[in-house]
Amino acid sequence: MSAVWLKLITLLTILSCPALSGPVSSEVVWRALGEAVTIQCRPSKPDQEYLSLKKGLSEEHDVLYKEGNPEKNTIYKEFMGRLQLNGVFPNVDILIKNLTSNDTGPYWCVYKKFDLVSSKNLEMKGTGSVLLVVTGGPQQHSACVPPDDNLFLVIVIFAALLLGIIMCFLIWIILKTITTKKRTKKTQRHVTTSDVYEDMRGTIRR
Missing domain, CATH: 1.20.5 (Single alpha-helices involved in coiled-coils or other helix-helix interfaces)
Known part of the structure; x- marks a missing residue:
C-alpha cells in the first residue's frame, strides 16, 4: 500500500512539472527496478569547491558529498556500492545502479563555495537535477505522462x-x-x- 501512495505522490508532483523547471534545468526520468540512471551535475557558476547530491522535495536526504580540491568523496550508506562517479570536478556524472522503488524522488545538484566576505559557504543549485521515477515494469521514457x-x-x-x-x-x-x-x-x-x-x-x- 505504501508503494502505491509513493507512486501517487510522485505522479501528483510530476503533474506540476512546470514547478520543477526554471533557472535550474531538470527533467523527469523513468526507470525500471534494477536499472541505472546518470545524473549530470554542472555548476551554474565557475570556481565551486564542493558538490552535494541531495534527494527529496526539501533536499532532506544526502546521497553524495564531494570536495573539489583535493578530490574526496563521501557516499552515504543507502547508496554505498551503487554509486559510480565520472568526470573531473566540478563537472561530475553520477551513476546510480541497481535502482529500487525507494530511489524514487527528486535529486538536486547543490554546489558550495566558501565566501571570504561573509565567512560562510554559499550554496547554489547546478544544472542536471532530475525527478526519478522507478517503476516495477519495463522502462518507459516520458515527460509528465504516467507510465x-x-x-x-x-x-x-x-x-x-x-x-x-x-x-x-x-x-x-x-x-x-x-x-x-x-x-x-x-x-x-x-x-x-x-x-x-x-x-x-x-x-x-x-
Whole structure:
C-alpha cells in the first residue's frame, strides 16, 4: 500500500512539472527496478569547491558529498556500492545502479563555495537535477505522462474521491446556512407576535 501512495505522490508532483523547471534545468526520468540512471551535475557558476547530491522535495536526504580540491568523496550508506562517479570536478556524472522503488524522488545538484566576505559557504543549485521515477515494469521514457494505465486509474479514482468530498462539504455548508436562516426567521416572527399580544392586553385593561 505504501508503494502505491509513493507512486501517487510522485505522479501528483510530476503533474506540476512546470514547478520543477526554471533557472535550474531538470527533467523527469523513468526507470525500471534494477536499472541505472546518470545524473549530470554542472555548476551554474565557475570556481565551486564542493558538490552535494541531495534527494527529496526539501533536499532532506544526502546521497553524495564531494570536495573539489583535493578530490574526496563521501557516499552515504543507502547508496554505498551503487554509486559510480565520472568526470573531473566540478563537472561530475553520477551513476546510480541497481535502482529500487525507494530511489524514487527528486535529486538536486547543490554546489558550495566558501565566501571570504561573509565567512560562510554559499550554496547554489547546478544544472542536471532530475525527478526519478522507478517503476516495477519495463522502462518507459516520458515527460509528465504516467507510465502505466493502472497508475493513471489510481490517480483518476483519487481525484474523483477528492472532488466528491469537496462537493459533500459544500452541500453541507449550504444546507446548514439555509437551516440557520429559517431558524432566525421563526425567532423574529415569535418576538413580533408576543409584542402584539402584550399591547392588546394593555388596551383591554383600560
